[in-house]
Amino acid sequence: MQSIDLHGIVAYPITPFHDSDGSVDDKMLVRLIDRLIDSGVHAIAPLGSTGESAYLSESEWRHVVETSVGRVAGRVPVIVGISELTTAAAARRAVYAEQAGADAIMVLPTSYWKLGEEEVFQHYARIAAATGLPIMAYNNPATSGIDMSPELMIRMTREIDNVCMIKESSGDIQRMHRIHELSGGTVPFFNGSNPLALEAFAAGASGWCTAAACLIPEQTLSLYAAAQAGDMAAARATFYRQLPLLQFILKGGLPKTVKAGLRLSGLEVGAPRHPVLPLDAAGCAALAAILSAVTGEGASLAA
Template sequence: MKLTGIIAYPITPFTADGSQPDLEKLAQSIELLLKSGSDAIAPLGSTGESAYLSFAEWQQVAQHSVQVVAKRVPVIIGISELTTEQAIQKARFAEHIGADAIMVIPVSYWKLTDAEIFAYYQDIAAEISLPIMIYNNPATSGVDMSPELIVKMFRDIPQITMVKESTGDIQRMHKIYQLSAGELPFYNGSNPLALAALCAGASGWCTAAPNLLGVLPKELYSLVQTGNLKAATSSFYSQLPLLSFIVAGGLPKTIKAGLAITGFEVGQPRKPLTAANEAERATLTRLLNQF
């Protein structure tokens, strides 16, 4: 499976009392992302507050997402677990419900060695037949995988077919390309790096931005692909203030607040995460009003 374009991240809506995921609003959220031209849907990432869900809730959101998308585009289920066994349990479930791929990020309390990280992915791959996207985001996981390790896993673990690189360092992407001789597709996971990454040959952009920006991220991708860099640059810089703000403010908080401002109430982030305050909502309103 070769993914290209915009891989969009839905939020996980909660009921008014925050006690459970709101599956009806999750479906509405996914439909909005599909309407914006998203080329794949990736539930249960950091935007989807995966780390704050019980296993039963995680299963509900994963299964409902697959059912709602209904094969219109690929679904990539996010998996982030401290233990290999918990990750395998989720990977098996993702395959069982008909997901098209999984995106796996190891989470660390004790610092993991390269050998331990390799074994983590190898053990998951041994239990499923789905393609695996490596997700490197040390800011949230505490694990920073070098380009050398990422390419080694790509070479030695057949199910690893792609990598989402979210350090915000364009040199990482250049290194992945060089070490893999251009064979390992890489995807940008740092919103403010979108233009540079796409121009550097990223196969796509993994982002929550379409929740608030609609078709604009897909338009940026298309402009780069057709070589219209002048228009792409203009499009990117128009989006950049909002892209930077949602990352700095925390994606669950800012995306949910932005959706509420546009009239789509999806509940609050799950504690200990907090809702956007008055100043943050005012800034979001101002940024959204520019579009």
């Protein structure tokens, strides 16, 4: 089984676009990556849901992979998100990520048609056969329409060589319990549901994959630190402080709200792509108030 030491705060950068023509803004992308690494996050996950990868063309996607890996330059691990409708396209991107120097891939099965368990398994097996990279099986039924059971994911970690980590974003803590039970605690799992961050660490999660790190990196890191220290009271205190923001970005949609939050801090990252619309004025005002309360000061986010 492939392996990689992944833990802690796994941060999702957004993909910034030029307002003029909607193309990827390279300069801002590298600035955002540096900002995250400087804040202390433990890994970078470009092209996750937050990165609007579903809305990028294949060439744009390749460009963002190359730019991100190049800029991180080994400072922290890079885990690249892949969620393609066809197995062939997903495998092609896995190959590309490996060639570009990524450390791992995070694969979300997604399909127009409801897939049976065997179809999902074969999808992963075929992608794994195409790459030597460690693979994180990623369950997120709300965005992908496919709900992988803990049983299926644990089976994949046993029967497919590269599949060695699980990310659970269903928001159901019982799934994490089940993953722990089925693997005797040996398969590392990551939480992708922001408002479950406290409890996922209580349940033993290795890390928290989050776009919140774009806006409040210190707070996400302090939650992880308290959890690592096993200090339940400190973890609870910092969690409840940042919870309003976590709820807001979940409910509003990550690219939309995180881009709005970055703009509030003075970073011109552009709008999300249609059909997603920018956060409206009322939403921006609410977000500003929440950010100010969470961080203790309005200006602290400016780069």
